[in-house]
Structures are given as structure tokens and as C-alpha cells.
Amino acid sequence: MFEHNYDLSRFVTDLRRITGEESDESGIVRRIAPLAGKLAATPGFMTETDENYDEAQGFCLRLLHEEPDHSNAVFLFSWLPGRGTPAHNHKTWGVVVGVEGEEKETWWRRVDDGTQAGYAQLEPLSERRLTPGDVSSFLSDDIHTVCNDTERVSWSLHIYGRHINHTGRSEFDPVARTEKAYVLNVA
Numbered sequence: 001m002f003e004h005n006y007d008l009s010r011f012v013t014d015l016r017r018i019t020g021e022e023s024d025e026s027g028i029v030r031r032i033a034p035l036a037g038k039l040a041a042t043p044g045f046m047t048e049t050d051e052n053y054d055e056a057q058g059f060c061l062r063l064l065h066e067e068p069d070h071s072n073a074v075f076l077f078s079w080l081p082g083r084g085t086p087a088h089n090h091k092t093w094g095v096v097v098g099v100e101g102e103e104k105e106t107w108w109r110r111v112d113d114g115t116q117a118g119y120a121q122l123e124p125l126s127e128r129r130l131t132p133g134d135v136s137s138f139l140s141d142d143i144h145t146v147c148n149d150t151e152r153v154s155w156s157l158h159i160y161g162r163h164i165n166h167t168g169r170s171e172f173d174p175v176a177r178t179e180k181a182y183v184l185n186v187a
């Protein structure tokens, strides 16, 4: 079900209340997930978007909201066909909702102990497809790869505990077994 008058402003009010009440990441994503789904399903939500793709990056992220301290960050991502991310963590909790098109998520398990700088050994854990209305959530140290492996642009709504360029997170190369800082271009 959707509410015609649920919008970004009301979602941000809910987001502030929940993150003010909860400190446990699992509890936060459990409460945010259905509200993020409701926002993404609200008629007219996508009319606020543009098609400003970042050809070099392969996807575009548009910041819809963040607090002055970079918490409670809300983004709309658009993914070009055949493009995606390297494996990465977030160093904050996150909730993602499919809005249009499809995305493939590959989840990884880190098997080294993380004590060697620049080194990381990952093993594939699982895959899933994110379609419109699907909600995916993760905690700070979860690692995934996201790819639009279809022939049309896809869109998804992303909510993070903190703006992902301000968490000190990492990208990984599972073949070369490397880890380095991961920072994105924001439209």
C-alpha cells in the first residue's frame, strides 16, 4: 500500500525520529526498511529526478537529504546498463529500495583478519536481484558488489546512517586481494 501524501519531508521526519530512538544498527534498518519502501512507492516520487548520468563512474547518485553532520543521508542512484560498483563496504548501516529496472547484488564474506593494511581476502556469499519494491539492507561491515546487468537504466533509493563519502569505507578487489578507500562522485 502507498500513501499519496508520503513524501521525502515526511520520510526525513521519520528517519530523524527512528535514528534518535535507536542506537542498534539492526533495529534501525528493520524500522527504516518499510518506510523507505513506502517512499519509493509513492506516486510522483520519481518526478523529482533528472537524468544526469556520470559516464566515467557508470552510475549517478543524487543527494536528496543529509543532516549538517552528514548523518541520515538519502540518495537516488541511477545505474547505466552494464555498469556497477567494485566490491565495497559502507561503514554505516544502509537500506536500498529498487525503484525502476533491476540490479544484481553480490554479497561477499571477508575471510582474512583485516590486520594487513591494503590486503583483504573475500569469498562470494550470495547473489540476489533487486527489482522495483524490493528492499535490501546491510550493516557497517557487510560487503557487496552492485551491477546493472540489464540493457536499460535502473534506479534505486538509498538511505544511509551517514553520507557514504564521510564514513572511511573501502573498496575491494577480490582477485588481487586488495583494499583501498572508496569515494564516489555525487551529482
Ligand SMILES: [Fe+2]
Pocket (backbone or CB within 6 Å): 088, 089, 090, 144, 146
Ligand atoms: Fe553499496
